[in-house]
Amino acid sequence: MNKIPVVLISGFLGSGKTTLLLRLLAYAAKRQWRTAVLMNEMGEQDVDGDILSGEMPNLPIEKLLDGCICCTKRDELGKALKSLLDRKPDLVFIETTGVANPEQILEDLQDPSLVDQISIRGKIALADCSKFLEYNSFFASSRELVRTLRGQISFADWIILNKAGECEEKQIHKVITSIRKINASASLSVTDYSRLDEHEMFAALQLEPTENHSHSSHSSNRQGSPADRLQGSPWTSEEDRSKLVRRNHEGALTHNEHRHVHGEEAGEGSHSYTGLDTLTLSAPTPFPLEISLVETFLAARGSGLLRAKGYIQLSTGPSLVQWAGSQLAIEPSTLKLQRGYLTLIGHRLEKTRIVQEWEDLLSGVVQ
16 A cells, blocks of 8 residues: 655744645646645644645645644644545645644654554654744743753754844854754754755755656646655665855754653643643734734733734735744735634743733723
8 A cells, every 4th residue: 555655843832834735735736746745833823824825725634723733733733634634635744833842743643543644754844043042041930831842953864943044153053952862863953044955965865756757737737746755764864965055063862751741741820832822813804903013912911922823904904923932923815714813832922911911902902
């Protein structure tokens, strides 16, 4: 039985997972590959899934929201993946939440009901170069969260050190040294905006079609699906991938024990996701907000706010709003907003206070 290749994409909050996924999906589409995506979100709103659907309306997507597929949504992983496999894709991408334990996910993907249908071809981990050392220091008191951060790196075959354009060479070197203490064997690429040579990555994943594969849009010219030709060994690092990005670093594997615990099991009470909280704020569409007000509101949350994303009616129009690494990014959106929202993810968020300040902000707009 020919197995369908699966690529797992992990990385901490705001590291650029969805941006990378969009690049890989676009590359696959140009080569007439039928792709499918399993998207997991911590929040109750599906921001990243909406981004993908906006770019590729016909892309098959299964969405698991308001939980993590390595714990609270664990029982739903198999069902969601089987639903995608029934569509007979050539390739499946799984994008995890920012605090997922990929090792647990890989274990679940070895379930007897799945193991004969899929082949794990790649384990990609992204890290934010500008925040990697800061996060490790900030979360030093949270043993489980530190294990999660390091576990995402230790499991990977390919590590993408993203957002390096914001960093000086000295900081980049320090981050690389830190990463290599966790995982010294994976290919390590340094880049910005998740840019890479998709051809090189697909080749390393053994996902590149053979020369006989027609790139014509006419399916009758295809000599079997790409999945039929992907029966090879798992992804392994190569000595020379200098064309991928600015630099690569190779080494020898080190082991890092990793266990991801959430919620009450971790002794955190109401603090789920290894001490992280999520909070979704409503933003009624009839009352557009100024960008400066949103930025001031998010900045006031301090270092405890790690990520924020959502769709809001701004004075400039419907917009995708994202906050990562203490920076605000705004993109125009064609999404029809019935009611705007903003999902916050952070460390011990003062929810009552945040909700009150948000309502005060909205009240000022209405008046």
